[in-house]
Every structure is written in structure tokens, then in C-alpha cells.
Amino acid sequence: MKPASFEFHRARSRAGAVELLTELADGDPKIIAGGQSLVAMMNFRLARPGHLVDITGIDDMTGIEVDGDRLRIGALTTHRTVEKAGLGVLSAAMRWVGHLPIRTRGTVGGSIAHADATAEWCMLAVLLDARIRVLGPAGSREIAAGEFFHGPFWTALEPDELIVEIVFPWPLPPAALTEYADRKGDFALVAAAVDLDRERTVLGGVGPVPLLVDSLDAEEIAAGLDVRDEPGVSAHYRRGLARTLVRRAVAEASP
Amino acid sequence: MTREPHLHRDGTWVGASVPRREDPRLLTGRGRFVDDIRLPGMLHAAFVRSTEAHARIASVDLSAVREVPGVVAAFSAADLGLHDIVALLDRPLHEFVPTAMPVLAKDKVRFVGEPIAIVVARDPYAAEDGREAAVVEYEPLPPITSDSAALAEGAALVHEEAPRNTLVDVSLFATEGIDEVFAAAHTVVEVRARTGRQNALPLETRGAVAEWDDRDEQLRVHTCTQVPHQVRTVLAASAGLDEKEVRVIVPDMGGGFGLKCVVGREEIATAAAALRLRKPVKWIEDRSEALTASFLAREQRYTVRAAFDADGRIQALDADVVCDMGAYSCYPFTAGIEPLMASAEMPGVYKVPAYRVRGRAVTTNKAPTAPYRGVSRPQYVMVMERVMEKAARALGIDPVELRRRNVITEFPYRGVNDVTYDPGSYKESLDLCEQVLRDEGWFDRRGSDPAIGIGFACFSERTGYGSGAFAQRKMAVVPGFDVSEIRMDLDGTVSVTTGTLSHGQSHETTMAQIVADRLGIPYDKVKIVQGDTDRVLYGWGSFASRSITIGGSAAAASAEKLGERLRVIAAHLMDVDVESTELDGAGGVRAGDRRLSFTEIAEVAYLRSHLLPKDVEPGLSATASFDVGGDGTFSNATHAAVVRLDPGTGGVEILRYVCVEDCGVAINPKVVEGQARGGIAQGIAGALFEEVRYDDAGQPLAASFMEYKVPTAAEIPDVRIEHLETPCAFTANGAKGAGEGGTIGAPAAVLNAVNDALRHTGVELDDTPIPREAIFRALERAAEPALEAR
Structure with a gap:
């Protein structure tokens, strides 16, 4: 090792x-x-x-800023900083990111770039239509989160591009993210995030990228999943977890 | 540093929760572990390991390895020419097939991760670069990845000399007429259970630093083992050295749990490389190797029937136990360790009048096994406690009441398993554990919440196995006794050796407490010497909860002998009869109103020896040994877990855990509680989290903590511990072993609690780790009628 x-x-x-x-x-x-x-x-x-x-020595890539109808989070901002920032669903969802030491070192941009399909930041970005601002040799561009994730560890980012910040719409809607794993802090077996305003759900752990569904109906979402039996986790169980987690996310997001 | 005395209420050190003497250095990062040892010019080793589960080795080409920058040397089995490691049982061939474990694989590999060559480089990075450059050609053989595949007709043979891949097949007991008892029984219950393969997972992985010392003419090996003398014997034999030419030193250890009480191959290879190169070589196992290529344990399959009468009294027990021991038989215990333990001890705390058992060890293409804290007892106790719960359900009797009717209450008790149980508090621990739960309101909460379940486990654990008990298992190498040397220096302070070896259990504190009481001196005037084959006369190390029972008793005996010597000298100096003298409990010998301090006696013994009695040799030292003559001493406990299941996920939350334990007289209650808590965490890990899985090709599926789900503090509940005290009649201070009990009770308590919470579903789960999906499905199915009604 x-x-x-x-x-x-x-x-x-x-x-x-x-x-x-x-x-x-x-x-x-x-x-x-x-x-x-x-x-x-x-x-x-x-x-x-x-x-x-x-890139940790770059001093202008850290921080959280409300800029009109946009919430800009510097790529080097740690999960822990967001967790303590009082930013609704974003802060609340951070409790699911690994353990405290991981949240203290890990960054928002790093998580987006790593593109694990159960990563909280990837799910939140897709759910809330965040835009990923990147800088390359030709200048900067913004990529919609919905077009950013191509597969596990595979994104729209070019090899010579740097994620600079993640831009969320502001204010944030009533939303919540919840997960299940046998052990606290593990990558989720299944994760669900919901946006009550736009009545949409993002699921993690059911495909190669965060799956966006325009529904809040847990039964309907679970029934519609394209999942297969895997060693130790049947499709039936994964659907059942999705159903439970969507329900719980909706309950958590509801005022 | 001066400390307040922390004397027990009776004025003795034993029984007091004095602070652990190890803690100041360990908690401030000043401990010294193997990886802290850095010798001048030290090189670093890494191992070329098999990528195949089962294959002939066609060729091993290390030429490219030797070209990698930073690599100093690379050796295959052929290069080092070491003798194999062979562990033996004294049993006929139809019961036990001896097999050899080569230090480095020779003609064949038998599991993924098996060491094939050792690469030695200037730093660990280059060593790993070198490992990647090795070219090994394999001719694959069919991988055997389960006990059933191993036993199948016509299966490929992991060891050609072992037909049907069976290393051990022993039927220890078969009560005459047992079939008739079953035929006539009021109720027969059956348990079929499989327990997952686990890793004992000491926080500190294995490792060794070895160097040849020309001054001492010795191969000096610093390694984290529980059994330094056994490592010395195997290393000397393997490398063709005299035992005097090998010194094994054990520094601080970050746990062992049995995984380190067998002799590993990598330590031997590392030492052999150092010997060959005449340069210090370090090998530190990384976590990935620790998970895939060290020693595993606990993968067992039980098929058990039990007969009960109408009152719920057990009449007979019939058990078949198959243990998947992996690729090799471990030294010195052999592959018999698990099946023989289960066979010998399974009736446990219950009055079982008829017993039949067959125990088998099969060999498969998985990493080999070693003892792991509890050795089979977490498994067979779990099965026995499932038997009790099933019988209780079948007969409509409260499960605690059913146990009460069956536990041994009169001692000594001669068991159907030819073992004599010394006194314990089986029924008392059940009663108290149930009472604690009642007082805390858990039965009420269970009554109002169908998702809550309560599970019990009542068990005893034979500790302090003497040589007689091990000989009964027919080990060819028979552990058992311990021998202790004690020395008092000029200033009256004492050094005492123990052949046991603390790898986290604080013997430096507890043994000092025992010795301090014997001599009447403060416990911090006693130094415990352990873990060095040049400084310790001989030792079997620490395992099987033997340290305090046997090592502590030997230390007590040597201290008593020294005390007698002090009295003999003092009597002579004071010109009184020895019989009229006594140790005064304050560092001196008293005779009436006259007194000599130990320093005054020591001054004579060392500096004015002409004043000694004629038949007394100069100096102040003594040697004494101790062995348990009979069947050992039984610790016991009742554990209870309270769980709540989550119907939406199948998740399990442990709400409460209660442990009522009896390890006789606790030398240091805080240390005992630490042992219990840590053990319980490992037991919970087995019940709910950990499993080393392999795919059909024999590839291990857990190579990191992402896949191997060791629980964290977040998963381990608060544990309430209550003590009972039934002293042992034949150990120093009446202590019984306390190292393993926590691990033994927890799987049964948790599994029973989960099943209790499934009581409305008609589903029973008997395998561990308990799959959450199975819980989810059981609760889902049970909820369906309710959904339809709605």
C-alpha cells in the first residue's frame, strides 16, 4: 500500500x-x-x-458566497465548512459524508471531480441543477451538473481543466438527502435526495451516475428502477431501500 | 511520577483498579512498536504474492525485480532453502492428516496472497516497485472455495495427501443410546447455522525487524507475536540455526487476538533474508495484506439437533461441525483448533446427559486460519443459545426460564464431555442479567414496540488450559505451564519474568499487583519482564485466557518463594526461627517487635554475603512454575442485547447491551471491563458486520476497510457490566481468565435479539453476519397482510 x-x-x-x-x-x-x-x-x-x-495553496478557491440568485461554493471548500454554514439541505446532507476527519479534509470540488455515483455532492448538484464552473487553457466555462457526470470516475471535465466552483441556485428549495449503509460513514448502498419544489428525486447507488427522476412518489420511483441482483444485494432489496429512503427524504424536507 | 496508592478495601493491590502502567507511554505516543524500530542501514521487505487461488507454479522469475532501482535482493523459496513449517496432532491418520506450510510457496500456491518471493529494497516504495516486476507463471488448478466444494466427491485436492480435503475428522463423543433418546423425545429442535469468515484484525498489523548481530552471534528478531519462544523454535529449525543463535524480542503490541499466536511465514522469511544479507530487514504488513493474506478464522457450519422433555430439560445433543480452515494448518495448533474446541466444549453451561459430535476441518483455497479470541466458542455458544431459544418457543416456555432449568447449578460438575466444571455462577448471572433489563424497563419497551427484541446468551469458558487439558486435545506440542523468575535488587525493587505476553491486556499492571501483594511492596516497585527469549526462561505466550490464571499464578509462586528466602535470611540475621518471621506488608520481615527491611536483607545478600546462612546462596532470586493440573477453570457470563429493527431498511440498532460476568477474583476490575468491552465489540462485529468473502475463483472480496466492515464506535452500544465473583480454588488469588468472554457472548445475544424482534414474522435467522436484506424481507412479508387490510 x-x-x-x-x-x-x-x-x-x-x-x-x-x-x-x-x-x-x-x-x-x-x-x-x-x-x-x-x-x-x-x-x-x-x-x-x-x-x-x-491546489490547496490557491487562496481564492475557498469559501461560500451568495451572489444574487446564485450560491457559489469554492471548489476547495471542505465538507465540514459547508456542514457548519447553515445552508439548508447542503449542510444537513454533509452528515452522510464519510466521517468527521474525512469531512475536514475532503473538498466539494474533489468530490464532484471524483464522481462516485453515491457521492452526496454529485447527487445534490444534479438534484438542484448546479453548474460546475471550470477553468481550462481556453478560459472558463460552466457545465450543467446534469451533463457533467458520465460514469463512475468519469466526467465532462477535460484533463487540462480545473473545477473552480460549484454554483447552486439560491435560495435553496425545501429538500433533503438520506442514505442507508450497514455502517455509519460508509458509501451508501442506496441514497435518495428530494426537491419538494420541483417534485424531483435523485437516487444514488442504483446506477453509474446519480439518477434523476421527476417524481416524489416512492412506490412509483422504486418500481421504475432498472436494477439487477448483485452478490449480497438483490434488486428487490435495492428497490425497497429506494422506496424507504425517498419517503424519509420527503418527510425530512417537509416543513 | 508519584502516584496516590489505589488500594483495594482489604488493603491489597489485587482487586484495585490501579491505573494501567502501560498507559502513560501508550497514550502519549511513546510506546515502541515493531514499526518504531529503525536500525542503521535497515532495508525493507515486500512479498510477491500469488494472484491465483490454486495453481502449480511453473516458474518464478525475479531477474527483472533485481533490476528495479532501489531493490537490493529478491529471494524465492529455492533461493532461501528454508525448512517447511509443520504442525502436528498426536492422532492417527484417519483423524488428522499432517500437512506442510512452506515459508515461501514452492511447487504450488493454495490461496490468493500466498507469499512466493521476498523483495528487499532500500525503502518500502522500491520494495513494492520490485514486487510488481516479478514474473510468476501459473498452471491453474480448480479453486476450492467452500467447505461443501472441498468435501464434494472428486473435488480437486488442496493438499494431495489429504483425501476429500479433510485435515481433521474426529468424533470425540458418542453417548450410547443417544438415537433412542431422540426417538422418544417430547421435542426435538434443529439448528443449521453458518458463521462468516473473519479477521481478528489487530490494530497493529504483523511485522518484523530482523538483524544478524556478530557480537552476540545471534539473529535478533523484533516481532509482534504472542508466542516468542515458539517463533524462536520454528525460525531456528527453518533456518538451520541453534536456538541460542536466535533471539526473539517483542516490543509493545497493538493487539493479537490469536492471529499472532501462530508462527507466520513472512516473519521467518524476513529473518532469513536478514541472515542472508547480513543487514537489518524490516517487514511491516500493510492492511490489505492483513485482510487477505494473514490468518483468518471462524468460518464454520453447524448441523445440530437437541432433544428436550416436556418440561424443557435438554436430554441429548447431536452436533456436526465443519470448519473451513483455509489453505494451511497453523503452527503449533494445527487445523484441529476450531473443530476440536467446538467438539470438546459445546455442551457448555447446560446439563446435557447425552452427547454426540463429529468435528471436521477441511482445507480450501482461502487464506489459512489461526485461533481468534474465543476459538469456536462464539460459534458453538451461538448455536447452543439458538437451540435454547428454539426449544423455548416450541415448548412455550420463557427462554430465560428454560435456561434456568438447564444450567449447571451444582459444582464440581462432571460433564458429558469428560470435563469437570469448577464452581461458577451460571444461574446467578442469568437472574441478575434479566433483573438489570427489567429494572431498566426494557421488557416494557419490548411489550409496546414490536420492532424491539431482547436476546440472551449464557455461557462458560474454560480458561487456564494446563498441559493436561492441551494433551487431551492430543497436540504434539503441548502448551500449558508457565515459569517465572524473580529477582530483588539492592534497593528492594523487584523484577519478575513471565512466559506470558501482554499484547494489550496490561500484564505489566496486573501481574505487578499480584506480586506486590505477595511481597508487601507497592506495585510500582515491581517490574514485569516479558517477550524476550533471552530474558525469559521459557514461555507459551498469551492466548486462551491463560495469562493471569497460569502466568499470574507462576509469578505469585516465584514471589512467594522469594518471600521465603527473605524470611530465611532475616531469621538468620535476627537469630530467630524462620517460623517466627513474617513479611510485614511494608517492605520488611518482622519477628515479634524486631524488623529487617528488604534493603537491609538485600545488602547482606549481595554486598555482605559472608553473613548469609551457610546453605543460602548469594543474591535474591527464585524460580517457580505453575501448571493447572485438572481441566482448567471456567469463567462464565450472561449477556443480553436489546435491538430495534428498521422495517424500512432491515437495519439493526443495538439499544442496550448488558454483560454480567464472573471471572473469579478480578485482579484489576477496570482491566477486566476493558477486556469485556473490547470483546463484546468484536462479537458484535461477527454478528452484524464482518465477513471475508471470496468469489468463485477464490479471489478475496475484502482488501480494504471499505469492503471489510469492521464496526466503528458509532456501531458499538453503551455496555453495562456487572460483576459476580466465584473464586477459582487453584489459581493465585482465585482469578479466572477474562480475555475472551466478551467475544463469546455477543454473537449469540445479538442474533437472539434480532430473532426476538422478528417474533411476529415467522422467520428465524441462524447465520452470521446477519444479512440486513433477510431482515428487510422478513419484516416486509409480515407487513403485507396489514397493507392489504388497509
């Missing part, structure tokens, strides 16, 4: 990070922020980046 050899670089600015990514493009560079997923994958040698570009 020791990583393969890599070179370490520290970026001092957003532009500097993009420059490093461009410059090192042939050497399989990878951005590191909190490192809560990447370092574990490197230790198992499942990820073998040739270069790590550390």
Missing part, C-alpha cells in the same frame, strides 16, 4: 494550476486537494498519476 512514484507540484494560482496541467499533459497529471479518495487509490496503485498538482 505504497504509491508508485510520482512528481509533486504545488500550484499557487488557478491559472498556474491549469498551466501545470497543460505543461505536464503527457505525464498523466492529476489534481490533488483533500486527497481523501485519490490517496487511497494511489496507495492501492489503482491510480498511478505521474504528477500530482496540489
Whole structure:
């Protein structure tokens, strides 16, 4: 559980990070922020980046700001910062992110970039139609969350692009996220998030990306899931969990 | 640091919850574990491991490994030429088939993760780079991944010498006429249960730092083992050294739980590499290796029938136990460890008049097994407690009342399993445990909430296995006794050796308490010496809850012998009869109103030896040993769990856990409680969370804590512990073993509680870890009529 050899670089600015990514493009560079997923994958040698570009020294990518009808969260903001910020569903959902030490190091942008299909940030971004603002050699662009996630660990992000911030609509609707795992802090077996205003649900753990459904009807959503029996978890159980969790999320979101 | 004395109310150290002497260093990061040892010029090892579950090794090519930057050397089995590790039972071939475990795999691999070659490099990173460059060609053989596949007609053989992949097949007991008892019985209940494969999971993984010392002409190995002398014997034999040329030193240990009471292969290979290179070599097992390639335990299948009369009294027990021991027989216990334990002890606390048992160990292409805290007892107790619950349901008798009718109440009790039980508090612990739950209102809450269930487990645990008890198991290498050397220095302070070995159980504190009382000196004037084959005469280490019962008794005996010596010298100096002297409890010897302090006696013994009596040798030391002559001493406990099930998810929440334990006289009640709490957490882990699964190809499915679901503090409930005290008649201070009980009771209590909470569903679950989906489905089906009615 020791990583393969890599070179370490520290970026001092957003532009500097993009420059490093461009410059090192042939050497399989990878951005590191909190490192809560990447370092574990490197230790198992499942990820073998040739270069790590550390962006934690960039000082203008952290923080939460309400900007008219937008809520902007800097990519380097930690889960724990959001948890303590009193931001409705976003703060409440953070209790499901790993354990306290993970929330203290892990970042919002890192979670979005990692694109685990049960990750709370990916689900929240899809549910609330967040936009992912990224910076590349040609300048910055915004990608709708609905178009960002392509599969596990696979996103619309180009190799030389950096996630700068996540932009949520403001104010936030009545919404909630809930999960089930045998152990607290684990990746969810199934997770459900609901938005009562727009009557939509996002499910995690039922497909390769967060699944958006335009319904709050737990029975209907569960029945409509395209899930298969897997070792230790039948499709029936997964549907049952989805049904329960949608109901509970709706109850939690309801005033 | 000065400390307030924490004397027990009787003025003795024993019985007082004095602070653990280990804590200041451990809690401030000043402990020294194997990985803290850094020697000049030290190299780092990593192992090339099998990627196949079952295959012939066609070739091992390490040439590319040796080219990797930073790699110093790489050795295969052929390069090191070490002797195999062979563990034996003294049983005929139809009962036990001996098999060899090579230090590095030779012609064949038998599980994914099996070590094939050792790579030695300048740092651990380069060692892993080197490992990746190894080229091993395999000729795959059919993988055997379950006990049923192992026993199937025509199955591939994991060890060619073991037909039907059976290493142990022993029928220890078969009461005559037992079939007639079943035929005539009022009620017969049956339990078919499977328990999941687990990892004992010490926080500190395995590891070793080895170096050849030219000055001492010794191979010095620092390693975290529970059995240093046994490691010395195997290492010396394997590497062709004299035992005097091997020194095994155990620094602080972060747990063992049995996983480290067998001799591992990697430690031997590491030491052999250091010997070959004449340079220090360190190997620290990483967590992924610990989960997949160390020693596992507990995968067992039970088919058990029990006959009861109309009053709920058990009449007969018939059990078939199959243990999946994985790829190899562990040294020194062999693959017999689990089936023989289950067979010998299964009747437990109950008056079982007729008993028949067959215990088998099968070999499969999974990581091998070692003893794990409780050894089979968490499993057979779980099965017995399921028997009791099922009988209670079938007969309409309250489950606690049914147990009360069956537990042994008169002692000593000679069991159907040829074991004599010394006095315990089986019924008393049941009564108190039930009372605690009643007082706390849990039966009321169960009455008003159908999702709440209460489960009990009543059990005893044989502790302090002496050589006689192990010999009965027919081990070829028979553990049992302990021997202790004690020495008093000039200033009256004492050093005492123990052949047992604390790997977290605070023997430095508890043994010091025992010795302090014997000599009448403060417990911090007593130093415990352990875990060093050059400093300790001999030892069997710590396992099977033997340390306080046997090691503590040996330490007490050596202290008493030293006390006698002090009295003999003092009597001579004071010119009185020895009989008229006594230790005064304050660091001196008294005769009437005259007194000599230990320092005054020590001064004579060392500095003015011409004043000693003629037949007394200079110095102040003594050696004494202790063995348990009979069948050991039985600790006992009743555990109860209260759970609430979540019908929406199948989730299980433990609302309350109560443990009423009796380990005789607790030397240090806080230490006993720590043992109980930690054990209970491991038992809960087995009931609800942990399992090492393999796929059909024999690939392990748990290589990290993401897949191996060890519970965290969030999953472990508050535990209330109540003590009962039935002293043992033949150990020092009347202590019984306390190391394993927590682990033994918890799976049964939790499983019974879950089943109690399923009482309205008609579903019973007997396998662990309990699948949440099974709970979900049971509750879903039970709720269906209600949904229709609505």
C-alpha cells in the first residue's frame, strides 16, 4: 500500500494550476486537494498519476458566497465548512459524508471531480441543477451538473481543466438527502435526495451516475428502477431501500 | 511520577483498579512498536504474492525485480532453502492428516496472497516497485472455495495427501443410546447455522525487524507475536540455526487476538533474508495484506439437533461441525483448533446427559486460519443459545426460564464431555442479567414496540488450559505451564519474568499487583519482564485466557518463594526461627517487635554475603512454575442485547447491551471491563458486520476497510457490566481468565435479539453476519397482510 512514484507540484494560482496541467499533459497529471479518495487509490496503485498538482495553496478557491440568485461554493471548500454554514439541505446532507476527519479534509470540488455515483455532492448538484464552473487553457466555462457526470470516475471535465466552483441556485428549495449503509460513514448502498419544489428525486447507488427522476412518489420511483441482483444485494432489496429512503427524504424536507 | 496508592478495601493491590502502567507511554505516543524500530542501514521487505487461488507454479522469475532501482535482493523459496513449517496432532491418520506450510510457496500456491518471493529494497516504495516486476507463471488448478466444494466427491485436492480435503475428522463423543433418546423425545429442535469468515484484525498489523548481530552471534528478531519462544523454535529449525543463535524480542503490541499466536511465514522469511544479507530487514504488513493474506478464522457450519422433555430439560445433543480452515494448518495448533474446541466444549453451561459430535476441518483455497479470541466458542455458544431459544418457543416456555432449568447449578460438575466444571455462577448471572433489563424497563419497551427484541446468551469458558487439558486435545506440542523468575535488587525493587505476553491486556499492571501483594511492596516497585527469549526462561505466550490464571499464578509462586528466602535470611540475621518471621506488608520481615527491611536483607545478600546462612546462596532470586493440573477453570457470563429493527431498511440498532460476568477474583476490575468491552465489540462485529468473502475463483472480496466492515464506535452500544465473583480454588488469588468472554457472548445475544424482534414474522435467522436484506424481507412479508387490510 505504497504509491508508485510520482512528481509533486504545488500550484499557487488557478491559472498556474491549469498551466501545470497543460505543461505536464503527457505525464498523466492529476489534481490533488483533500486527497481523501485519490490517496487511497494511489496507495492501492489503482491510480498511478505521474504528477500530482496540489491546489490547496490557491487562496481564492475557498469559501461560500451568495451572489444574487446564485450560491457559489469554492471548489476547495471542505465538507465540514459547508456542514457548519447553515445552508439548508447542503449542510444537513454533509452528515452522510464519510466521517468527521474525512469531512475536514475532503473538498466539494474533489468530490464532484471524483464522481462516485453515491457521492452526496454529485447527487445534490444534479438534484438542484448546479453548474460546475471550470477553468481550462481556453478560459472558463460552466457545465450543467446534469451533463457533467458520465460514469463512475468519469466526467465532462477535460484533463487540462480545473473545477473552480460549484454554483447552486439560491435560495435553496425545501429538500433533503438520506442514505442507508450497514455502517455509519460508509458509501451508501442506496441514497435518495428530494426537491419538494420541483417534485424531483435523485437516487444514488442504483446506477453509474446519480439518477434523476421527476417524481416524489416512492412506490412509483422504486418500481421504475432498472436494477439487477448483485452478490449480497438483490434488486428487490435495492428497490425497497429506494422506496424507504425517498419517503424519509420527503418527510425530512417537509416543513 | 508519584502516584496516590489505589488500594483495594482489604488493603491489597489485587482487586484495585490501579491505573494501567502501560498507559502513560501508550497514550502519549511513546510506546515502541515493531514499526518504531529503525536500525542503521535497515532495508525493507515486500512479498510477491500469488494472484491465483490454486495453481502449480511453473516458474518464478525475479531477474527483472533485481533490476528495479532501489531493490537490493529478491529471494524465492529455492533461493532461501528454508525448512517447511509443520504442525502436528498426536492422532492417527484417519483423524488428522499432517500437512506442510512452506515459508515461501514452492511447487504450488493454495490461496490468493500466498507469499512466493521476498523483495528487499532500500525503502518500502522500491520494495513494492520490485514486487510488481516479478514474473510468476501459473498452471491453474480448480479453486476450492467452500467447505461443501472441498468435501464434494472428486473435488480437486488442496493438499494431495489429504483425501476429500479433510485435515481433521474426529468424533470425540458418542453417548450410547443417544438415537433412542431422540426417538422418544417430547421435542426435538434443529439448528443449521453458518458463521462468516473473519479477521481478528489487530490494530497493529504483523511485522518484523530482523538483524544478524556478530557480537552476540545471534539473529535478533523484533516481532509482534504472542508466542516468542515458539517463533524462536520454528525460525531456528527453518533456518538451520541453534536456538541460542536466535533471539526473539517483542516490543509493545497493538493487539493479537490469536492471529499472532501462530508462527507466520513472512516473519521467518524476513529473518532469513536478514541472515542472508547480513543487514537489518524490516517487514511491516500493510492492511490489505492483513485482510487477505494473514490468518483468518471462524468460518464454520453447524448441523445440530437437541432433544428436550416436556418440561424443557435438554436430554441429548447431536452436533456436526465443519470448519473451513483455509489453505494451511497453523503452527503449533494445527487445523484441529476450531473443530476440536467446538467438539470438546459445546455442551457448555447446560446439563446435557447425552452427547454426540463429529468435528471436521477441511482445507480450501482461502487464506489459512489461526485461533481468534474465543476459538469456536462464539460459534458453538451461538448455536447452543439458538437451540435454547428454539426449544423455548416450541415448548412455550420463557427462554430465560428454560435456561434456568438447564444450567449447571451444582459444582464440581462432571460433564458429558469428560470435563469437570469448577464452581461458577451460571444461574446467578442469568437472574441478575434479566433483573438489570427489567429494572431498566426494557421488557416494557419490548411489550409496546414490536420492532424491539431482547436476546440472551449464557455461557462458560474454560480458561487456564494446563498441559493436561492441551494433551487431551492430543497436540504434539503441548502448551500449558508457565515459569517465572524473580529477582530483588539492592534497593528492594523487584523484577519478575513471565512466559506470558501482554499484547494489550496490561500484564505489566496486573501481574505487578499480584506480586506486590505477595511481597508487601507497592506495585510500582515491581517490574514485569516479558517477550524476550533471552530474558525469559521459557514461555507459551498469551492466548486462551491463560495469562493471569497460569502466568499470574507462576509469578505469585516465584514471589512467594522469594518471600521465603527473605524470611530465611532475616531469621538468620535476627537469630530467630524462620517460623517466627513474617513479611510485614511494608517492605520488611518482622519477628515479634524486631524488623529487617528488604534493603537491609538485600545488602547482606549481595554486598555482605559472608553473613548469609551457610546453605543460602548469594543474591535474591527464585524460580517457580505453575501448571493447572485438572481441566482448567471456567469463567462464565450472561449477556443480553436489546435491538430495534428498521422495517424500512432491515437495519439493526443495538439499544442496550448488558454483560454480567464472573471471572473469579478480578485482579484489576477496570482491566477486566476493558477486556469485556473490547470483546463484546468484536462479537458484535461477527454478528452484524464482518465477513471475508471470496468469489468463485477464490479471489478475496475484502482488501480494504471499505469492503471489510469492521464496526466503528458509532456501531458499538453503551455496555453495562456487572460483576459476580466465584473464586477459582487453584489459581493465585482465585482469578479466572477474562480475555475472551466478551467475544463469546455477543454473537449469540445479538442474533437472539434480532430473532426476538422478528417474533411476529415467522422467520428465524441462524447465520452470521446477519444479512440486513433477510431482515428487510422478513419484516416486509409480515407487513403485507396489514397493507392489504388497509
